[in-house]
Amino acid sequence: MNIIVCIKQVPDTTEVRLNPETGTLIRDGVPSIINPDDKAGLEAALDMKDAHGAHITVITMGPPQADVALREALAMGADKAILLTDRAFAGADTLATSTTLAAAIRKLDYDLVIAGRQAIDGDTAQVGPQIADHLDLPQVSYVAGLEKKDNSVILKRQFEDSYHMIQVEMPCLITTLSEMNKPRYMRVGGIMDAYNEKVVEKWTLEDIEVDTTKIGLKGSPTKVKKSFTKGSKPAGEKHEVSPQEAGKLIALKLKEKYVI
Amino acid sequence: MNLKDYSGVTVFCEQRENVISNVSYELIGKGRRIADEIGVKVTAVLLGNNIESECDKLVHFGADEVIYVDDKALELYTTEAYTQALTTVLEETKPEIVLIGATSIGRDLGPRVSSRLNTGLTADCTSLEVGEEKELLMTRPAFGGNIMATIICPDHRPQMSTVRPGVMTMLEEDTSRDGSIRRVDVKFTDAISRVKILEVVKEEKVEANIIEANILVSGGRGVGSKENFDTLHDVADILGGTISASRAVIDSGWFDHSRQVGQTGTTVRPDVYMACGISGAIQHVAGMEESDYIIAINKDAEAPIFDIADFGVVGDVNKVLPHLIEELKTMIK
Numbered sequence: 001m002n003i004i005v006c007i008k009q010v011p012d013t014t015e016v017r018l019n020p021e022t023g024t025l026i027r028d029g030v031p032s033i034i035n036p037d038d039k040a041g042l043e044a045a046l047d048m049k050d051a052h053g054a055h056i057t058v059i060t061m062g063p064p065q066a067d068v069a070l071r072e073a074l075a076m077g078a079d080k081a082i083l084l085t086d087r088a089f090a091g092a093d094t095l096a097t098s099t100t101l102a103a104a105i106r107k108l109d110y111d112l113v114i115a116g117r118q119a120i121d122g123d124t125a126q127v128g129p130q131i132a133d134h135l136d137l138p139q140v141s142y143v144a145g146l147e148k149k150d151n152s153v154i155l156k157r158q159f160e161d162s163y164h165m166i167q168v169e170m171p172c173l174i175t176t177l178s179e180m181n182k183p184r185y186m187r188v189g190g191i192m193d194a195y196n197e198k199v200v201e202k203w204t205l206e207d208i209e210v211d212t213t214k215i216g217l218k219g220s221p222t223k224v225k226k227s228f229t230k231g232s233k234p235a236g237e238k239h240e241v242s243p244q245e246a247g248k249l250i251a252l253k254l255k256e257k258y259v260i
Numbered sequence: 261m262n263l264k265d266y267s268g269v270t271v272f273c274e275q276r277e278n279v280i281s282n283v284s285y286e287l288i289g290k291g292r293r294i295a296d297e298i299g300v301k302v303t304a305v306l307l308g309n310n311i312e313s314e315c316d317k318l319v320h321f322g323a324d325e326v327i328y329v330d331d332k333a334l335e336l337y338t339t340e341a342y343t344q345a346l347t348t349v350l351e352e353t354k355p356e357i358v359l360i361g362a363t364s365i366g367r368d369l370g371p372r373v374s375s376r377l378n379t380g381l382t383a384d385c386t387s388l389e390v391g392e393e394k395e396l397l398m399t400r401p402a403f404g405g406n407i408m409a410t411i412i413c414p415d416h417r418p419q420m421s422t423v424r425p426g427v428m429t430m431l432e433e434d435t436s437r438d439g440s441i442r443r444v445d446v447k448f449t450d451a452i453s454r455v456k457i458l459e460v461v462k463e464e465k466v467e468a469n470i471i472e473a474n475i476l477v478s479g480g481r482g483v484g485s486k487e488n489f490d491t492l493h494d495v496a497d498i499l500g501g502t503i504s505a506s507r508a509v510i511d512s513g514w515f516d517h518s519r520q521v522g523q524t525g526t527t528v529r530p531d532v533y534m535a536c537g538i539s540g541a542i543q544h545v546a547g548m549e550e551s552d553y554i555i556a557i558n559k560d561a562e563a564p565i566f567d568i569a570d571f572g573v574v575g576d577v578n579k580v581l582p583h584l585i586e587e588l589k590t591m592i593k
Contacts, residue, residue: 013523016406016542085293094371095380118367121403124383129339133375138454139339141368154458159364160518161276164336165459172454179517204544221380221416222378225397227409236554236570240561246573246584250534251591253571257553259499259532260474260591 001055001068001148003045005078006115006131007038009062009069013120034069037116041176043183044113044146046077052148055079057108061089061100067200074194091217094122098130099219104203105135112153113173117142128175134186137167158239193233220252264355266417269295270303270355272346273318274365276337278311283361285321285430287423290388291359292322292431296391303327303353307345309335312443319439322431326441327353333448336460337365341452343372346407347386348446352375355418357396359388362422370422380413386427386527396421405546406524424527426471444524459499470519476530478548481508482537482558489514491581498588504528506538521543522547537577540565557581 011030034042038088045056056075061084062065070081083106089100105113113135115128125141132139145156155174157164169175186194205212213219239249254260269291273284290305295302304323306315308330315326327349333341346369350358358373360366362384374381387399391412396419399410413419470476477496481488488504496503503519510520521528523543533551538544540556540563548554549568556569557577566572573580 011403013403013406013543013573016403084391093380094383095375095378098371098375122383123402124371125367126374126381126383129368129371130375133343133372136451139368139372140455141339142364151466159276159337162460162462164457165461167456169454212273221378222382222411222413225410225412227402227407229407236568236572238561238566238569238572238574240574243575243579244583245578246557246575247585248434248587249573250557250571250580250584251587254499254532254588257532260588 001052001111002109003036003048003056003112004108004110005038005042005056005058005073005102005115006113006128007032007042007058007060007069007073008035008117008119009060009066010035010121010140027090030067032068032228034072035116035119036178036255037118037176039116039183040178040180041114041116042073042076042078043181045112045183046184048146048148049077052245057082059084059101061085061097070200071194072186074198074200075190076112076184077187077190081198081200083200083201084203084208087089087217088202088205091220093127093220093222094124095130095222096215096220098127098134099128099214100208100210102131103208105131107208111170113137113171115173115175117175117177125175128173130168132173135173137171137173140166141174143174143176144180146174146176146180210230261417263415263417266354266356268300268303268355269298269303269357269359270350270353270418271323271410272360272366272369272563273304273306273478274361274363275308275311277312278308278389280306280314280317281361281363281424281425282430283363283425284318286428287359287361288318288322289430290423290428291357294388294390294396295483298394300356301325303355305346305349307334307342313443317433319437319441319545320433320435324439326439327444328441329444329446331446331448333452334455338452338455338457339368339372340455341448342369343376344452345446346373347376348445350418352444358420360420360422362424366422370420374420377418379416379418379420381422382411382413383422385423387423388421388423395419397502401523401546403588406542426527430479438498452523470502470504470521470526470528473504473528474531475500475526475534476500476504476532476551477501477534477536478504478506478508478538479536479539479577482539484537484578486514488578491578491585494585495534495588498585498592501532504578506541506544509523535565535569536581538565539546539563540568550551
């Protein structure tokens with residue numbers, strides 16, 4: 001069984017703070033991580049490999065630095081890693097990104113394609129379903145549980161107020177939720193292997209067959225017109241007083257606001 | 261593609277068990293305002309099984325036209341059947357704008373449809389405006405809510421957007437409104453049978469409705485333990501409020517996801533938001549900064565929550581709240 005896991009290297013947005021004076025992002029020193037939903041997808045693939053045997057390929061589209069994320073995936077137990085990197089891919093929106101990734105996946109054998117539901121930097125949740133559409137694969141997103149049954153997978157598909165148990169014939173694409181599992185740590189031997197034994201294959205535009213009018217910044221139907229930080233509103237009152245006094249102040253404020 | 265061939269605002273109306281979701285009415289309300297500004301009509305698209313009786317309501321809330329597809333294959337949500345149905349309607353009607361609720365259904369359906377129509381889709385918008393060229397300006401938070409980005413889709417149609425629930429306001433229901441209602445039949449391909457729903461499980465958990473709450477008493481890591489939330493419950497009871505929480509608390513398993521405020525949780529804008537032991541990480545702030553009045557209690561005087569709070573006290577939430585409860589009890593006596 002061949003599994004492809006699409007991952008994205010993202011800045012750990014929980015570590016990002018705004019400069020209250022300028023309202024700009026403080027990006028310095030923010031670590032890069034494998035996007036949590038994607039890492040859960042990788043763990044689900046590794047689980048399946050442990051139980052049934054599988055060959056796992058991790059793939060990412062990104063700058064050369066994304067190599068680190070792929071090495072981490074290899075150290076966790078993935079068998080093969082592909083870094084799709086080319087200036088022609090840069091600046092892509094979700095549709096152009098999915099077009100590029102789908103073109104690469106077409107070159108590989110797969111029964112199951114896994115992507116994280118959404119990335120913590122963009123939060124769009126769009127690339128997985130769009131890849132599925134390009135490859136004409138059935139898709140199930142928001143997956144919180146996964147089991148193999150013969151030539152199909154049984155999935156727990158989460159909704160806001162319910163879940164569906166769904167059976168899908170492979171090949172198919174699923175998008176996974178970070179809540180579904182706790183990803184394993186890299187093994188020490190695995191880290192050695194990831195850097196000494198295993199290779200990260202670099203694929204450029206020349207390695208895939210794709211309509212170049214549909215990739216990168218130029219091939220993206222959506223454009224960023226402007227981006228801005230919301231700026232900071234003037235800070236309100238702040239009181240450093242005893243707990244008793246603090247309780248009283250808040251109560252008075254609530255009264256003033258007619259809450260009580 | 262000739263952009264002039266595309267006209268009108270279409271809203272995908274989500275239903276679950278034949279009850280139309282609030283976000284659908286919100287989007288018809290917003291779609292109505294956009295359509296009036298451009299000078300076009302609003303079409304509501306409803307997909308389901310035995311749903312004809314629901315169509316009138318969509319008119320009452322602002323749609324000029326309702327197109328519905330009634331088919332057994334659409335009773336429960338599956339990606340392919342819904343994609344085929346919505347794509348069929350959009351290819352026939354050629355709207356310039358398509359709005360979809362950013363729910364676990366809309367965020368699955370939207371990208372699939374956008375890919376099939378080869379057009380752009382902007383996710384999770386929190387603001388929609390009409391630009392000088394009558395183009396749609398779609399604004400959304402990115403980077404964990406740190407940055408707002410305004411996105412356009414200049415050369416492709418329709419301009420598609422998923423929109424966060426609870427952000428747009430629905431119009432007042434007006435049962436005297438008139439509109440046309442039309443059924444469209446869709447010929448589904450075999451591709452819809454690749455996915456089989458084996459079981460539908462309603463989750464028994466009581467979903468907290470933190471979107472609707474006027475007063476939220478919200479706890480973060482600084483509360484310390486699930487037991488300590490009892491004090492927050494007491495405050496909420498006195499104020500007639502609801503408990504919500506930060507991601508740290510949800511991740512600890514003290515509450516289910518329905519109470520999570522923030523970029524990956526729910527966006528709230530209550531009259532009063534009381535942040536108890538919440539440091540104010542950016543993805544949390546993104547989900548509550550529109551609150552009318554923000555009160556913060558945190559023992560770290562440098563916590564970023566104080567940058568956005570209207571009223572802050574520096575102190576241990578577990579020490580301050582008992583005094584607050586006493587004061588409040590005295591006041592209501």
